[in-house]
Amino acid sequence: MTDGFVKNFFETANELISMDSLTLAYDKGGDAAPAIDKINLNIYRGEFVCVMGPSGCGKSTLLNILAGFLSPTGGTVKLNQKEIKGIDAHRGVVFQHPPLYEWYSVRKNIAFGPMMQKVPKKKIAEEVETYLAKVGLTDFAEKKVYELSGGMKQRAAIASALINNPDILLMDEPFGALDALTREQMQDLIRKIWWNTGKTIFFITHDVDEALLLGTRILVMSRRPGKIIADFPAHFTKEFIEENSDDARYTEAFHQKRKYILGLINEQ
Numbered sequence: 001m002t003d004g005f006v007k008n009f010f011e012t013a014n015e016l017i018s019m020d021s022l023t024l025a026y027d028k029g030g031d032a033a034p035a036i037d038k039i040n041l042n043i044y045r046g047e048f049v050c051v052m053g054p055s056g057c058g059k060s061t062l063l064n065i066l067a068g069f070l071s072p073t074g075g076t077v078k079l080n081q082k083e084i085k086g087i088d089a090h091r092g093v094v095f096q097h098p099p100l101y102e103w104y105s106v107r108k109n110i111a112f113g114p115m116m117q118k119v120p121k122k123k124i125a126e127e128v129e130t131y132l133a134k135v136g137l138t139d140f141a142e143k144k145v146y147e148l149s150g151g152m153k154q155r156a157a158i159a160s161a162l163i164n165n166p167d168i169l170l171m172d173e174p175f176g177a178l179d180a181l182t183r184e185q186m187q188d189l190i191r192k193i194w195w196n197t198g199k200t201i202f203f204i205t206h207d208v209d210e211a212l213l214l215g216t217r218i219l220v221m222s223r224r225p226g227k228i229i230a231d232f233p234a235h236f237t238k239e240f241i242e243e244n245s246d247d248a249r250y251t252e253a254f255h256q257k258r259k260y261i262l263g264l265i266n267e268q
């Protein structure tokens, strides 16, 4: 067996998402460049993929295709070898402004997905407690969403997405509207959730530090038409967990990667 064979075997077994020449033109048949253009990309189980790129480069478009909110106008995208068609519980989505029911309690909001899936009531009740604990909202379960701070709302949104046990968590600048301190707490939370659950995460951010603090893999996109212009691994997030410290963010290696990414984005 060659190393190539082993590598291929491993990658096929762990492949979760595969995009082949994925294209989306909002202006179908018009003159405008497509929002994303012929993207070929595989995402593997357990990866924490952080996506960066200039504003308007097609990051949200790509995420919305993965979520099933938008259909590609060219190419294909598969999850577990099956073409993604429409919305289903295999993908959990977390936006910057969580679409929660403001007048319902946190508990009721988190229970909503499994209720729609007709999961037995007893199981829902148990799972809700589990996910409330995972996101640190146990003591706030009976609060109405409108009573919560921005960070707490995002905790509830993450629990609502995770309770459906999705294959992948799709996050579109989820912490972009939070203050700096809350953002750091949320970064810490999502890193721990990723580590403890082994979930695959696709995370869009415009914050280079956030990408490096969280991702095991960083993608950088070009200006419209959006393509992937850089794709490389990052190891800091594992170091933070393994060393129970964020010292690695003050290292030369972190600084260099930061400079490299900013260069790629600003030179466009």
Ligand SMILES: Nc1ncnc2c1ncn2[C@@H]1O[C@H](COP(=O)(O)OP(=O)(O)O)[C@@H](O)[C@H]1O
Residues within 6 Å of the ligand: 026, 027, 035, 053, 054, 055, 056, 057, 058, 059, 060, 061, 062, 224
């Ligand atoms: N519904 C839409 N109709 C037409 N054009 C759109 C629509 N949504 C986004 N666009 C355009 O597609 C491009 C990519 O948008 P988007 O994916 O939101 O970028 P990003 O998330 O990277 O900022 C932008 O030029 C944007 O103006």
Ligand SMILES: [Mg+2]
Residues within 6 Å of the ligand: 059, 060, 061
């Ligand atoms: Mg966007």
